[in-house]
Amino acid sequence: MAWLHFVVWGPVYMGIGLALAWWGIRGRKNGLPGGRLSVVTFATGLLLLIVGIGLRLISGPFSLRLDIPTEFWEWYRDYRFIVPLLLGILAMSVLALPVRARTGRGTANLAPRTPLSFTNKWWLITPGLVLSLIVTLTIAAGMASEPDARTGRYTMYFVDTGGGRSMGTGIYGWFSSLPSLILLGIMMVVAAIALFLIARPALNDDQEQDAHTRIIRTSNVLMVGTGALLWHLGLIFGSLAATASLRGNFSTSQGNVRSWTTFAALEPTLNIASIVAPALGFALWGAVTLSAIPSRRRALVAGRP
Structure with missing residues (x-):
C-alpha cells in the first residue's frame, strides 16, 4: 500500500516540495508585481x-474506489496522452494575457524586440531536450x-514466441502518438505567439520594472510548456514500462519456454522515469503559481512615500 501511495502521490509531493524550495531560495525575490497579472498567473x-x-x-489504483462513469474512463484511457498538452496550450494562451496595447506613453527603444528578447537562452535547453526525447x-x-x-x-x-504463437500487450502506438505530435506542433506555435505578445509592446516609463515583469512572464510561459511536456513524457514512460513488463511462459514438447520483450531490462528505469518526469512537471507548475506572490523587496519599495 505504501508503494501505491508513492506511485500516485509521490510526484505531487516531490514537485510541490521542489517548487517551495525554489521559491524559498530565489523565487520570493523575483515575484510579479501585484494586480490583475498576479491573479491571472x-x-x-x-x-x-x-x-x-x-x-x-x-x-x-485508487480510482477503483471512485464512482467514475465507464464512458469517461474509457475516453481518458484512450486519450490521456493529449490531456497534458491541451492543458499546456490553454495555460500558455492565458499567461500571454493581458496584452498591453501600444500607447504614446511607452518609452522609445530602437532595439527590435523578438519573442526571445526577454528570454535567457539557457531556458530553451530543457524544453528542447524534453521535446527531442518525446519525439524519439x-x-x-x-x-x-x-x-x-x-x-x-x-x-x-x-512478441513472437515461436511455433506460430505470439503474445501481445498495449503500447504507446500511432493511435495515441499522431494526435500528440500534432499538438506538440501547435504548442510550439502558441508558445512563440505568447512570447511575442509579451515582448512586443513598448516598455513603460519604469523600464527596469517592466523588463523584470516581462522576464518573469516569459519564464512562466516556458515553465508551463515544459511542465506539460514532462507530464506527457511521464505518461509515455509509464506506457512503455507496462509494455516492457510483458512476460510469457509456454509449455512445449521440449519443456517450458519463457518469452519477454526486447527492452524488458529497461522496465525499472522506465518506472522510475514515469515518476520523476511528472514530479518535475509539478515543480514547474508550482513555481509558476508561486511567482504570482509579489516579492517582499519590491513591495516595500513600491510602498515608500
Missing part, C-alpha cells in the same frame, strides 16, 4: 496543479506498434 498555476492532482487520482520515443514506439485486431487502432505490441 496564480489562478492558472493553481488550476494546473488541481487538474494534475485529479488526473493522478483517477489514473491510479514517439517514433520508436509508433514503429513498433501494430493494429489491434478488434479496433484496428495501432495500440498493440506483439
